[in-house]
Amino acid sequence: MKKRLALLAALAAAAALSGCAMDMSGGVATDVAATRFHLGQPIARGEIRVEGGEAVDMGAPELVVLAVPVERELTRLGWTVTRGNARSEQVAVVRLRQGRRAATSGSGLSIGIGGGTGGYRSGAGVGVGATIPIGGSGPIVISELSVRIQRRSDGSVAWEGRAVTEARETSPLASPQAAADRLAAALFQDFPGESGRTIRVR
Numbered sequence: 001m002k003k004r005l006a007l008l009a010a011l012a013a014a015a016a017l018s019g020c021a022m023d024m025s026g027g028v029a030t031d032v033a034a035t036r037f038h039l040g041q042p043i044a045r046g047e048i049r050v051e052g053g054e055a056v057d058m059g060a061p062e063l064v065v066l067a068v069p070v071e072r073e074l075t076r077l078g079w080t081v082t083r084g085n086a087r088s089e090q091v092a093v094v095r096l097r098q099g100r101r102a103a104t105s106g107s108g109l110s111i112g113i114g115g116g117t118g119g120y121r122s123g124a125g126v127g128v129g130a131t132i133p134i135g136g137s138g139p140i141v142i143s144e145l146s147v148r149i150q151r152r153s154d155g156s157v158a159w160e161g162r163a164v165t166e167a168r169e170t171s172p173l174a175s176p177q178a179a180a181d182r183l184a185a186a187l188f189q190d191f192p193g194e195s196g197r198t199i200r201v202r
Helices: 002-017 061-076 177-187
Strands: 034-038 047-052 090-102 107-115 126-133 139-149 157-168 198-201
Touching: 002 090, 034 177, 047 061, 090 107, 090 177, 139 177, 157 177
Parallel strands: 047 090
Antiparallel strands: 034 157, 034 198, 090 139, 107 126, 139 157
């Protein structure tokens, strides 16, 4: 759990450093920070099936919440989404992580992170620090959606991406369904995107 929250905090700091706008009525960043990785090669469109990462049951309600917005984006981009027992050669592996952090009235959240994040052969390592102004009070929900498009036969990855946003716990955007919908739209914007670059989507 600590590792998961550390990862979400790192992504939140990256979003802050990229200039995310603040909704000062709620004191929480409303933008999405999205990062995509690929090899710069054309990605074939064909039949594809959305599946859950980390051994998520294909019939589990949480996968349905994730599958709908990701399927929508894949269909828009030219894929034919298969369901049921179909086993397409292309697979979109999806995962949603959510964590919480506290926010106190009239203070800022200081995040200092050392380490690295990267995809494929980037090997990038960075240390970042940020202070995010937080208004109001109550827990903040950090949501991260990751998607990996790969071949079923050999597991080779054609594209992967992750997107993160924040919302106060009482906001509708904190729910898994709303978060997944918002994050999927941002993640697939201008597909495939510039590899290794974090963009800000409002």
